[in-house]
Amino acid sequence: MGRFALLYVILFLHVLDSSIANLSLVTIARDFHIELHQGQWIVTSFGIGTAIAVAMGAGLSSWAGEKTVFSYALLASALAALGCGYAGSFAEMVFFRIAHGLASGCIIVLGQRLVLDAVGPARRAFGLSMWTSAVSIAPVAGPLAAAAILEHLSWHWLFWMNVPVIALAMLLLGDGLRFTGAAWSARPRLAPFALLAVALVSLQVLTDAIFAPAGGAAAPWAAVALAASCALLARRAPRGEQGLFQWRLLANANFRLYTTIIITVNAVLMATMVCYPMWLQTGYGLSVTDVAWVVAAGGLIAGLLSPVLAKVKVPGLYPLMIAASLAVFALSCWLTVGVWPQSGMADLMLPRIVLGFGLALFSPATFMSLADLPEKDSTAAISLSMFLRMAFANLIVALGVRLSQLLGGHASESLLAQGYGSADGGVGADVAAMLAQLQLYADTSAMHDLFAGACVVFLLLMGLAWHAIRALAAARRAAAPAASPI
Template sequence: MLLQQESLVEYGARRVIITITAILCALLEIVDTTIVNVALNEMRGNMGATLSEIGWVITAYAIGNVIIVPMTSWLSQQFGRRNYFAVSVVIFTISSFLCGNATSMWELVLFRFIQGLGGGALLVTSQTIITESYPPEKRGMAQAIYGLGVIIGPTLGPPLGGYIVDHYTWPYIFYINIPIGVVATLLTLQFVRSPKYGEKKSANEIDWLGIGFLALAVGSLQYVLERGQEDDWFNDTTILILGILAVMGIFFFIWRELVYKNPIVNVRVLSNGNLRVGTLLSFLMGFGLYGSTFIIPLYTQSLLGWTATQSGMLMIPAALTTAFMMPIIGKMLEKGIPQQYLVAAGMFLFFVFCFWGYKIITPDTGSEAFFWMLIVRGVGMGMLFIPITTLSLSTLKGKEIGEGAAFTGMMRQLGGSFGVALITTFVSRRNELHRMDLVSKLDTNNPDVMKRVAGATANFASKGMDTRRALGSAYQSLEYSVTKQATVMSYMDVFLYLGVLFLICVPFVMMVKGKKAAKLDPSAMH
């Protein structure tokens, strides 16, 4: 076994090329999860789609992504990791071209789903390829290099998408994938090697029922999370039916994988205590990473009136801070600092970032107020990703590591989906509560309220309005102020509750038993 592990270690220029190839592929996949967000309005206009329909551009990609991630270990064994990785890049690249050339809304949705199926493999398999290309003593650094793509990717999407939409047209957000995909495919076929696997399964041994239950479970769950708030959750028949199917799919999938001789996903690997904890922490990290990446641009664009490019650029310093932290954290792990201490510190810093956000956001917060708050977020995310990954996999051996990596990857994606769905719902519900509370305090007999209405009425009258229209406009202005203040208070609540969630987790993380990162042996990750 040792010889097989060592045979995948690369040196010199070859290792550099393999590392760059894997990072490019990881970035391709992650950037594409957020780059389309800023182009949705332009797509909607071009396609003549409704707001509800255009949301499927994001939903379809996420569903394809989350279905394929748990299956990457098995697919790598069936077809060989290099072949599977190269084919995934090709599928991703071709579907990117097709997305850019789509002529109807549902064509675009179909091609985005296919793109998600191709992209899902890129994350976990990139991690494996990078890790196995480095000798054991440098694998903490390998995780740091891979982590750059995972953490920075969601941040790069909005500014890059904003720039492309502002200067070109929306199809180019897909076309930029094509040259990178072609180069990555050629480099993969030339330089990446596959480990030797056991005997492939024949068609009648393949767990087709398990694949079906998995697709039903995670596909339905992803749909519910993506569309729940917009469709009024379980008051909508489709959401209710798919919610029931998701629960049933999860139950029957777990049952099938426990009793079948050749399971598509080895759920027994979750009997490992560290992996269970790491899987939960990956979910929480995805919740915080994607949730905060979602809420900040939403706040700056909807309340402060920033452009998509301005909102995206705001996140760049935090991304650079994370990039700076990654190799430092990698070195700290190699020197034997326990992962759980770094994870606890990262969670505390994430709490500081959230509490800072809670304190500074107002209806007119300036861009300079965000700088140091986001730097703290960058440091915190840098301290979370690599230690959580190494903690999750530190007590696994052989091909279990690949199976564990697939679980953590899937849970990170689902954590992001849960984060965005819950935050959207929370903001909407809290907004209603705060608005009702504020309106109840606007007593028409209150001199201050009447003084404000009178002042606004006089202001509108001075612009040529008659008295009746000026009074109506004054009340509309007051209504707008109430709505805006209620929304700000809702965002404040999001920051506060998200921060408290991370703070509560700190003592539990400290109780986890860990191993030194240098002992991590991700030789069979797929």
């Protein structure tokens, strides 16, 4: 049981890291003297590393063993966390965040299997429920932990706090995670993973550069690197080498439908989780602690409600729950559009609380995506789904942050054209106060536009899901053998 507790703490810590950095974007951007919107790289670079780890995890564990890969991933995670804390420039921070995501991704991917091994076959359900609890509780604990650190220490400790916990866990786990040896001839080919890394980084740079106000001088180089890496990846497939993912699984209509829903929902929610805390700190002027409570409200509801809904073991209700969750997500976005700088804390928290109900209702989506697949394909399907989820989320986060910047600039120009910004416009004669007020309303308008767009996306997804679910059900009924007459 002690080994299980250590593995749980390790898993929880690395799931926590994906939510703890959001509150630090404003502080880190200020310390590195970069544009606020460039801070999204702290989130997306971690996502790039995680996406690559999802692709590498299975091959590495087949070669060296799960415990071996887990051991070295722990060591790499500690070193990368140190590097993030000691980074002397923003470029170094991005590099170490990719490395940190790569190590954390391997730990998260392999951790579930090691947790199940630790509890034994008889307690498999308990192990799965505890693994799920780590995923559910982290969005609550992450912002609150980040707020406590940022209020009393520097942002560097957001990363340094990982190191002593990981070091202690490695010492206590001991021989259970030592290198057991592997056949060198069975080692995975690293070239495809390197090409995948180049493709993901190039795509992220290209997306960011295209929407950069300065015009994006890096766009041509990123486009060339992206095209070259994709071409080389495509050329390797016909030579019989094992692909990074089993794309054939997308031929399954049920898996394709729910995977599309999952990756879209995850991407939009991640984008809002980056933009909303930024606005709360810079536009609304909340303290880091208050922002943490607002952001954590949804995670708290989801964490409390998800175990209750998990007891509903009626697959026939799952499609209805997922469709309802999409409607609740849309409602949360609509409520956020009604938030203004004069709104109270209750108004700020209400959309996040509603979002928590949506997250709890959305929990059967992964099960539904795998429902029509053979058991032997479940691991490959989860790997493919997680990769698509992370890669697409990175793009949407970059687009959302950049679009909010562009929308804010457009709103500022529109307000000036309407007469705001002068003594007659009602903003005030003091130039500094005038500009601050103008920027506040411009940023708020941009946030409203983004959440209105997210609301439309969720409503469209709900319609698509409802139509596709009915079509799949009709196809199953038609394919079912007719009942024999008595």
